[in-house]
Amino acid sequence: MDSSKKINLPIIFLISTLTAPLSWAAANQQDSLKPRINSKSERSLNYDWPIIKVGTGSYEEGPTGVTVFHFDRKVNVAVDVRGGGPGTVNAPYMDLGYDMAELDTVVFAGGSWYGLEATTAVATALKDDGLRDGDAFSLTPNIAMSVGSIIFDFGARRLNEIYPDKRLAQASYRAAKTGSFPLGPHGAGRSAVSGGLFGCNAFSGQGGAYREIGDIKIAAFTVVNSLGAIVDRKGKIAACYQGEGWPEKIDIAELLAKFPDNLTDWGDDQQQASSKNTTISLIVTNQKMSQAELKRLATQVHTSMGRGIQPFTTIFDGDVLYAVSTAELEENTMSSAVLGTVASEVMWDAILSSVPEQPKHAVANNRLSLNKKHLNKLTGEYTFSEFAQITISRDSSKLYAQATGLRDVFAIGRTTATELIPVSKNVFMVPGRYPLTLSFETTDELIINPGKWQQTARR
C-alpha cells in the first residue's frame, strides 16, 4: 500500500464519516469500560489518620481516573481558586465563611469539566447509601457536601477521550479506606504530565505527604498536571524529557534564564499537550481553625506551591486547593502562619512524590533485517478511538506509519508517512524527544509505548 496516497483522503470526508457513528458511541464506550479500583501501587504514602479515607479508580483504557477523599465525619473546608481554567463544584458556598463542619468528600478527577461528574456522583452515593439525607443547614446538617476539581488529561497525551464518570467515582468512593495513598500515576493523576512549557512533557501523577508535630497532624495531597516543571529543593527539575543539548538534571533557574528562547513551539497537536493543565491539591490538618484562618491556610500553602512547580497558576492552569480542618484537636496551638509554613513543606514533599519513573526510549536495532513477508503481516489500519487511527504500510524492507484519523498520533503525523525503526521482530520505534515505541501483538493489536501509559489500537 502506498502511504503517500493516504494524504489525499480529504479531511472533510474523514470528518463526515466519523461524525455519524460517533453519536452515542462515546457513551456506549464509557458504559463498557471496566473500573479498576484501588489498584496496586509501586509506591504509597502510609499515614495514621483514620478520619481520612481514600479511594482511587481508573479506566485503564484511557488511562484516566478519580481519587476520592472521604472524611469520616463532617469537617470544615476552605478553597483557593487560582488558575486560569478551574473546574469546581460549590466553590462560592465555601467562601461564605460559615463556621460549620459540612464537608464529606473532596473528589479529584481527570476528564476536564466532564470529570466534575465524579464530584456530584459521590454526593449522591452518600445519599443513596443512607449515610446522608436531605437535612440541610440545620444545626447538625446531614446533607452530603462533596466538592472537587478536575485536571485536563485529554489532548495529545492520549489517543482517546475516555473520562471518569459517575460509575467509576461511586465505585471508588465505596472502596475508600484509610492508611494508604498510592503515589504516581493513580486515581485522578493517572494521566497527569508536567513541564509542557519547556517541552518536558514528563509523566507526573498524584502525590502525598504526611507529618506530625506533637499532636498536630498535617497531610498534603496533590495531582500535579502543570504547565510548569516540578522542581526539588535543590532547584533541579524532577522529571523532564530534555531538549537537545540539555544536561540530564537541569536547574530550573538555568532554564528560566534562557526563557522564552527555549519555549516549546506550540504548533499543532503539540499545543494540545502543552497548553492545558491544572494542579489540584488538598491540605488537611487536625487543628481546629476558624473559617478565616482556614482560608488563609489555603492561600499560603497554594502560593508556596510556586516553588515546587515553576511556573504555577498560569492562565493555562486551573489550579485549585482545598484546605480542610478536621478539628479533632480543639486547641489552636499553632498560628495559621506557622502551620501554613509547615504545611507548605509537607505539600512540597507531596509534589515531589507525584513523579513516577518515566518510560524509557526503546533502543533501535540497526542490525535487524526483517523480511517483507513478515512486515506485510503487520500492515493495515489500526484504530485507537473515534479520532485516532494509524495506517501501517511497507515500502521495500521498511515499515511506515501515518495517522489517518482526525488527529496526529504523537509524532506520527497525518501529512507524511513516518519510518518505523525496528527494535525487535514485532517492536519498532520512532526517534525523537519523547519515547515512541510500537509493539505489534499477536492479538491483532498495536500497542504504543507498552507499559503504564500504553495506548492500544485494534486492527
Place this chain on the structure above:
Amino acid sequence: MDSSKKINLPIIFLISTLTAPLSWAAANQQDSLKPRINSKSERSLNYDWPIIKVGTGSYEEGPTGVTVFHFDRKVNVAVDVRGGGPGTVNAPYMDLGYDMAELDTVVFAGGSWYGLEATTAVATALKDDGLRDGDAFSLTPNIAMSVGSIIFDFGARRLNEIYPDKRLAQASYRAAKTGSFPLGPHGAGRSAVSGGLFGCNAFSGQGGAYREIGDIKIAAFTVVNSLGAIVDRKGKIAACYQGEGWPEKIDIAELLAKFPDNLTDWGDDQQQASSKNTTISLIVTNQKMSQAELKRLATQVHTSMGRGIQPFTTIFDGDVLYAVSTAELEENTMSSAVLGTVASEVMWDAILSSVPEQPKHAVANNRLSLNKKHLNKLTGEYTFSEFAQITISRDSSKLYAQATGLRDVFAIGRTTATELIPVSKNVFMVPGRYPLTLSFETTDELIINPGKWQQTARR
C-alpha cells in the same frame, strides 16, 4: 388500636431499625423511578427564539424535577451568586471574564446539592452524544460547558427525598426543543414553594417571560422557591395560605409592617419547609455584550428581583442568576443599564408566571356517618418513604392518624393521634392553615392531597 401507645415507641428504636435497610435502598429507589419528560403543562410560555431549547423532566413520585436550557451554539455567560446557601458548578470560571462564547447548557434542578448531578450529567451527555469533545480552551473550544444550580425541595413539603439524577437530566436534555416553556410546577420547579417566612407556604414553580424590542430579544426564566413571598406590581402577594384573620389578597407592605410579629414559628418540622429555599434564574439576550457588561446585567436583574420576591437573597436562600448573551445581534444598541431595566421587568413577569393554582381545602361533611366496619378496613400502617409513615386507627366511629416514622407527616404529628374528619366515604381531611386531605384508594394506597403535588403511601 390505642393510638396513645404509639408514642411510647422509642425514637432510638425507630432509627436503628430504619438505618439498616436504608443502605442502598435510596439508590435502588432512584433506579426504579420512571422519568416523565416534557410533560404537558396547563400554561406555557411561547417564544420565538430557536437558539434556546428547553427540556424538562420529573420524577412524579417526588415530585421533583429538572429543567435544561440548551443553547444551539456556544454563548457567553456571567453569574451572580447572592444567596446564603447557593449550589453551583464552575462559578469561579465564569468570573474570570474571558470574552469567549463557551457555554452550552444551564441546568436547574430540585434535590438540593444532590441535584447538581443534573448539571454535570448534561455536560457528559453532550460529550457522549458527540456534540462536544475534549478540545478545551482553543480558539474555538469544543469542550462542553454546563453550569447550573439547584433548589432545596426536601423538608416538610414532601414525604420522601427523591432527587433529580443523571438519568433524568440526560433524558431531559435529549428531549429539549425550542418554542415553548411550561409554567408552574414543572421541571426544576416541580415542588417549589414560596413565602415560608410568613407561613404562606404556597406552591410556586418555574416562570418564564419573553419580550422583543426592535431586534433585541430578552427571555427570563426563574424557579421561585423563596423564603419571601411573591409580589405583584400592585404590591399584593400572589399566593399565600393566609394566617388567621388575614384578608384574601394581602399587601406585602402591610405584612412587612407587622413583621416580625407575624413571623411563622419555626418550630420542629415546620422549620424544614420554611427555612430552606432558593430562587434560581436565567436572563438571556441576543445583544452582544462584553463580559463586564454581562456581569453588570446579571447584577442589576438579580437585584431587581427583590421587588417581585420579598424578602430576597436572605441567608436561607441560595439565590443564583445566570446571564447569557447569544450575541446573535452584533450591535450594542442598548446600554447595559437600559437593557437591564427592561430585562428586570421581563424577569418580574417571569416570577409572577411561576405561580400555579393552589390546592384547595377539602370541605368536611359533618353529616356523614361512616360505619365501623368500613373504617376498620382503612386502618393500618401506610408508608410514604424510609422516614415517613402514618398509622391509621379507629376509636369509636372516628378515624385517627399518627405519624409513626421518623418525621411528622405534615400536620399529623408523632406525639398524638390526629382526628380525621370525613369528606366522603373514603376521603378525610384535617383542618388547618394548609390543605390536608387523605384519600384511601381501593389499591391499598393512601394519597395525601390528591392532585399535582400528591404524596402516596402504600400499606
Place this chain on the structure above:
Amino acid sequence: MDSSKKINLPIIFLISTLTAPLSWAAANQQDSLKPRINSKSERSLNYDWPIIKVGTGSYEEGPTGVTVFHFDRKVNVAVDVRGGGPGTVNAPYMDLGYDMAELDTVVFAGGSWYGLEATTAVATALKDDGLRDGDAFSLTPNIAMSVGSIIFDFGARRLNEIYPDKRLAQASYRAAKTGSFPLGPHGAGRSAVSGGLFGCNAFSGQGGAYREIGDIKIAAFTVVNSLGAIVDRKGKIAACYQGEGWPEKIDIAELLAKFPDNLTDWGDDQQQASSKNTTISLIVTNQKMSQAELKRLATQVHTSMGRGIQPFTTIFDGDVLYAVSTAELEENTMSSAVLGTVASEVMWDAILSSVPEQPKHAVANNRLSLNKKHLNKLTGEYTFSEFAQITISRDSSKLYAQATGLRDVFAIGRTTATELIPVSKNVFMVPGRYPLTLSFETTDELIINPGKWQQTARR
C-alpha cells in the same frame, strides 16, 4: 453686544486659555473654601444610640459634603459592593471574615473618587488625635480602621468641581456627636440627585431611619444618588421633574411599562447628570453577629433597596452597603434573615427620608417691561468656575444668556443664545423641564436657582 458672535469663539481657544491658569488653581480654590460643619437641618432623624456619632460637613460653594459615622468603640463590619462604579477603601480586608471588632468610622462623601480622601483623612485624624495608634492586628487592635465610599456629584448638576477634602472630613469627624442625623441635602448627600434614567433629576440627599424591637436596635443611613427613581411603598415615585404629559404622582410600574420609550435622551451634557450615580448605605444593629451573618445581612438589605430605588445597582451606579454590628447585645435573638427583613424596612424608610422639598419653577411675569438701561447693567461675563461661564447680552428689550466656558450651563447652551424671561426686575427664568432661575445680585454676582443648591457666578 451681539451674542451670536460668541458662538464663533473656537472651542480650542477656550481650552488653551483655560488650561494654563488651571494648574494649581483648583487646589488653591479648595484651600480657600470654608467648611460648614453640622449645619442646621430642616429635618433630622433623632435616635437614642450613644455608640453612633455623626458629623457632617459641606463646602457650600459646591455644594458638596461629607458624612462621618464614628462608632464609640471598635465594631464589626461587612461590605456588599454591587454597583458598576464603586469607590471603596479597604474592601478586600472586610471580606476576609475575621471575627474581630476593628472598625472605627464609616465615611461617605461627594466628589467621586476624589472624595475617598475623606475616608483616609478620618483614619489619620483618629491617629493624630491619639485615639488610635499603630498597634495593628493584636488581640485588641488599636489601629484606626476607616472605610467609606463616595457618590458622583459632578457633571451637569453643578457648575464647579469642588470636592470634600481632608480638611473638611477631619473637621466633620471632630464635630461628630450622637442623637441626631440631618436628613436631605446635607453631608455626603449635599448634591445628590435621583431618577436620571427617566429624566427626573430630582434632588435627593441623605436619609436615615431608626427602629427598636425589644432590645434590638437597627439604624439605617443612606445617600441616595441613583440612576433610578425613589419609590414609596405605594409604588409612587417620591420626587421627579415630570416629563411632558406625566401625572404629578406617577407610578413606577407605569413608567417602567413604557420604558425604554420614555428613556431620557442622553445627549451631550445631559448625559453628565444622568449617567453617573451611586447610592451608599450603612445598616447598623446592636445584635452580635458572626462575620458570615453580617455579610448576609449586608447582602439582604442591599438587595431589598431595589424596591425603594428602581432601577438599582445598574452599571452606572456604584452602590456599596456597609453592615455594622456593635455587639452591644451579646445574645443572637434574631436570625439573620428575620433581622435582615426588618432592617430592609428600616432602610426603605431611610431612602424615603432622603428626599427634600424640590426647588420650584419661577413664574414668568409677562407684563413686566424692563428698560434697556437697566438691562445693560446686567450684561457681561459671569464666571462660575474654571469651566463654566455665561455671557449675558441684550438685544432690543430682551436679555439673552449663552454659555461661553467649556461646558453648557444647565439649559443655557454654548451654540446659541437663550432668551431670559423676566420674573422681577433682577430675576429671570428659562422655561423647561427643570427650574432655571437667574438672579442678578447687587454684589455683581449672578445666582442660578437661589436656594439650597444655588450656583454663584462672579462678573
Place this chain on the structure above:
Amino acid sequence: MDSSKKINLPIIFLISTLTAPLSWAAANQQDSLKPRINSKSERSLNYDWPIIKVGTGSYEEGPTGVTVFHFDRKVNVAVDVRGGGPGTVNAPYMDLGYDMAELDTVVFAGGSWYGLEATTAVATALKDDGLRDGDAFSLTPNIAMSVGSIIFDFGARRLNEIYPDKRLAQASYRAAKTGSFPLGPHGAGRSAVSGGLFGCNAFSGQGGAYREIGDIKIAAFTVVNSLGAIVDRKGKIAACYQGEGWPEKIDIAELLAKFPDNLTDWGDDQQQASSKNTTISLIVTNQKMSQAELKRLATQVHTSMGRGIQPFTTIFDGDVLYAVSTAELEENTMSSAVLGTVASEVMWDAILSSVPEQPKHAVANNRLSLNKKHLNKLTGEYTFSEFAQITISRDSSKLYAQATGLRDVFAIGRTTATELIPVSKNVFMVPGRYPLTLSFETTDELIINPGKWQQTARR
C-alpha cells in the same frame, strides 16, 4: 539614680500621664516634619520607559516614606490581593473587568492603614493640578484613578509612629520623573524588614528590575516587608541576622527543614516586629492585554514571588500586586503565560534588589575605662516619642539603660536596667542578635544605631 526603682512606676500611671498630652500632638508632629523628596540613593535601577514616572519621599524622623508611580497616560490595571491584612483603595472596581484605560497612579506607602492617605492624596493632587477633572466613565474618562497599598512599618522596628501623609505624597507625586528608581531603603520601603518568622529582622526596602525582549518591555517594582525571608536563586537567604550557631549564608531549605523548632519566640515587643508585614508589588508591561489576561498576569507573577520570599502571603502579610498594561504595543505577541513567566523572573530580580547593606554590630572596647564624671554627663531621660523613652543611669563605672516609656526600646526593656558596653568615649553597645549602638551626641541627643535607620532621642 537607682534604675531598679524605675520598675515600680505603675504602667497605669504612665498611660494616664501620656494620654492627656498625646491629643493633637501627633498631628502637630506630622505637620512639623520636613519631606525629603527623591533623595539620593546608593543604588538605582535605570530604565528606559518614559511612560513610567517615579517619585519618592520620606520623613527621615520615622523613617517612613512613600513611592508614587505616575503613568504618563491612562493605563489598564488589574489587582491580586492575597495577604491576610491588605490595605487597598478601589480594589473592587479593578475587579469589574472593564476594558478601559483608567489608571493614573499606583502609590505605595509605609504607615499601615494611615498610609492609604498617600493614595487618595495623589488623586486629589492630579485634580488640583488640573491634569484630571471630574469627568468619570465617559468614553475617554478624565477622572483621576489612584490605587495603592501600604506596608506595616510600625511596631518594634522604630520608636515612633510617624506616617506618610497627604503632604508627603503630593510632594512626591509632583517630583516624579522617569528613568531611575532608587533601590533599598527609599520611599515606601524606607523602614521595610524581612524574615521575622525566623528572627532575621533584616532591613529590606524597595526593589526594581527591568527587561526588554524584542519590543516587549517589562518592569517590576516591589516593597518587600515580609514575614518570610528573601531567598536568591541558589536557595540562600539574602539577608538575615543569624540565630545562634547559624552559618553566615544559610539555605532556606535548611531553615525550613528545622521549622518550627527555630521559630522566633514571639514574646512581647519582639512580636511587634515579627508579626506584621506586607509585600506590595507592581508589574508593568507595554503589551496590550485584555482585562482577563492582565488579571491572570497579576495572579501568576504574585504566586511566583513565593520563591523569592519564603513563606509568602501568610495571614500576617497583606500582600497585594498590581499589574499594569500601558498598551503601547498593540500586538499581543506573547501569551499571558509566557509573559507571566518572564515577568516572574523580572520580579524575582526586583525582590533581590530590595536588600540593602545591613547595619553592623558595633565592636565593644573592653579596655576602655570611662570616668564617672564623664558618664554622669550622659545620664538622664531621653525621649524618642510619645511612647518611647529611656533613662540612662550610672552604677559605679558602668552605664545602664532602661526603657521608661510605654514600650521597650529594642533590647532595652522596661523591667530591668541593661548594661551599656563602651565602644568609644560617647558610643556604647548592647550585645545581642541585632545591632544596638547608642551614640551620645554633643547636642544632647542620643542616637540609636546611627546610620540609615537611626532613631534619635532628645534629653
